Amino acid sequence: MSTVCGPDAEAVTRGLGFDCHDVSPWFSLRAPWDAPQWTMPLLELLVIGGAVFALVHAIRRHREGDSVNLALWCASLVYLFVIEPPLYFPEWFGLERQYGFIFAHNRFSVQFMADRLPLYIVAFYPMISQLAYELVRSLGIFRARGALIGSVAVAFACQVFYEVFDHLGPQLKWWAWNGDNRIVNQPALDSVPMNSMLLFASVSMGAMTYLVVRLTGSRRGWSLAARILVAGVLTSPTMAIAGIPSSVFGGNTTAQAWVLGVELALLWLAGTWIFVRHRGPGEPLTAFARFYPAVYLGAMAMFWLGALPAYFSAEGGLTEDGTPIGSGPYALACFLGAGLMLATLYRVRREAPATV
Numbered sequence: 094m095s096t097v098c099g100p101d102a103e104a105v106t107r108g109l110g111f112d113c114h115d116v117s118p119w120f121s122l123r124a125p126w127d128a129p130q131w132t133m134p135l136l137e138l139l140v141i142g143g144a145v146f147a148l149v150h151a152i153r154r155h156r157e158g159d160s161v162n163l164a165l166w167c168a169s170l171v172y173l174f175v176i177e178p179p180l181y182f183p184e185w186f187g188l189e190r191q192y193g194f195i196f197a198h199n200r201f202s203v204q205f206m207a208d209r210l211p212l213y214i215v216a217f218y219p220m221i222s223q224l225a226y227e228l229v230r231s232l233g234i235f236r237a238r239g240a241l242i243g244s245v246a247v248a249f250a251c252q253v254f255y256e257v258f259d260h261l262g263p264q265l266k267w268w269a270w271n272g273d274n275r276i277v278n279q280p281a282l283d284s285v286p287m288n289s290m291l292l293f294a295s296v297s298m299g300a301m302t303y304l305v306v307r308l309t310g311s312r313r314g315w316s317l318a319a320r321i322l323v324a325g326v327l328t329s330p331t332m333a334i335a336g337i338p339s340s341v342f343g344g345n346t347t348a349q350a351w352v353l354g355v356e357l358a359l360l361w362l363a364g365t366w367i368f369v370r371h372r373g374p375g376e377p378l379t380a381f382a383r384f385y386p387a388v389y390l391g392a393m394a395m396f397w398l399g400a401l402p403a404y405f406s407a408e409g410g411l412t413e414d415g416t417p418i419g420s421g422p423y424a425l426a427c428f429l430g431a432g433l434m435l436a437t438l439y440r441v442r443r444e445a446p447a448t449v
Contacts (some may be wrong), residue, residue, distance in 0.1 A: 098207075099184075100205075101194035105269050108415070109199045111290065116208040125202045132265055132396050138201055139392045143385055144216035147223035148267025150381035164309040164321045164342035168301055169218040176332075183208040193274045195256050215320075218292035219426040222298055226387050226440060231382040240306040244282075248299025249364025253430035254386070255294040257393045259285050260419025260427075264400055264412060268370055274418075278352035284409060287353040288339070293330040295360055300331035331396065361430075379382035380439065390431050 098106075098113035106113040110129050125134035151162035180187070183192040198204070203212035225247045229235060235243035262268050263284040270278050270286065278286040304324035310315060338356065342348035403412040410417055 099194060101271050101273060102197060103382060105194070105197045105271050107268050109197060109266055110115070111200055111208075113197065118207050118448045119205065121200070121208055123200060128201065129199065129268055132359060132399065135203055135269065135392070136267065136396070137211075140213045141216040142219055143220040143224070146385055147227075148219055150227070150379060151223065154379075161230075161306055162223065162227070164324070165302060166219040167306045167321045168305050168325040168328070169222045170215070172255065172297065172301055172328045173218045174216060175326055175329050177210060177214075178206070181206060181439055191276070193276050194271050195274055195277050196268055196270045197276060198268045200327055210278075211294045212225060215262050217363045221251055222247075223253055223381070224254060224389065225298060226302055226316055227379065227382045228333045228386055228434060229415050231376050231378055231438060232298060232368075233375040234367065234371055235306065237371065238367070238374070240303055242367060243437065244299045244303035244306065245363055247302045248295040249360055249367070250431075250434060251298040252290075252360060252364070253427040253434070254389065256285075256290060256398070256427045257390070257424050257431065259290065260424040261393070261397055261400060261420075263397065264404065264416045264418050265405050266416055270417075275346070276412055280346040280353065282423060283294065283420040285419055287350060287357070288336065291360070292336055295333050296335040297328050301325070301328040349350055359425065364432075368437065376439070386431075386438070387435055390428070394428065397428075 096149060098116075102113050125137065128134050140169050147165055151166045156162040159210075172279065180192065181195070188338075198210060198211050198214065199385065201211040201213060205208060205212070205215075228250055229243055229246045230382075234246050260283070263270060270281075272278065280287050282290065301324060304327055305321070308320040335356075339349045339352040342352060369377055403414070403416075404418050404421060406413060407418045412418060
């Protein structure tokens, strides 16, 4: 038995339709039209295209004297390469007892690391961080309220835009969680681990944004590169710190669920308060802010519409195909939250001149 395909990994990947023993150790390339699910190549196009769009936007702002966008884009990749390998291969880092096997991705067009890391996931980090930051920045929250409040708003924006994706992926076999892993994957809100919802989808992105804003600004050259590296590396420990309250109740999933639920509720309250109370003038809207968040949300809505028949006919949390469903009510709340943010953004567009 290979170290990258133990019994848990074997069971999860076979549920996705492939054998983790039959993988390339470094790199895999497949035709998009051979994907096992019709949404998969569209998801890749949406996310990778968004990351490229975000990079072009970030370079343009860097040339105009603001390095935060570019620093955040790059710090997201630093964070990715710090956090992902131990999650995919905990046995390589002596963390198997602490983490266990957590999840596996399905086979997308381009994948790395024994098919554990799809290219679209690499792109997802800078895409989602840039989407949330640019939305909050465009509303003028950073300028009016400072780095800390702005970063909390980013954490909330990441929550609502990310969770419409997170609660759909397992049903459509974009990835599968290891249901036998009670260390990391429990407690869960339907098919989605609550630790992932709070720590990955919000805490990490908010903390990284705060570090980048405080450390970079208009800096350039090697000084900027070093600060990007520091911000990306320091993001990971913030997740461990934020996870302390629930870890106190390790082994008691009910108590952990309550703690994580309260923390998520506080995030919703804080984020809603920031967005509702903000009345300051916005920044001129860039092309990325005008178009991409709406395109992303619209694509997720299309994917959800295609998944709804199977979602509503599911029994015991499983569709007829045996895939676990996410929380429809929570995803709907996130859609509403993201939609209201976009409505506010387009109100700013009417009040502030647009830029390229």
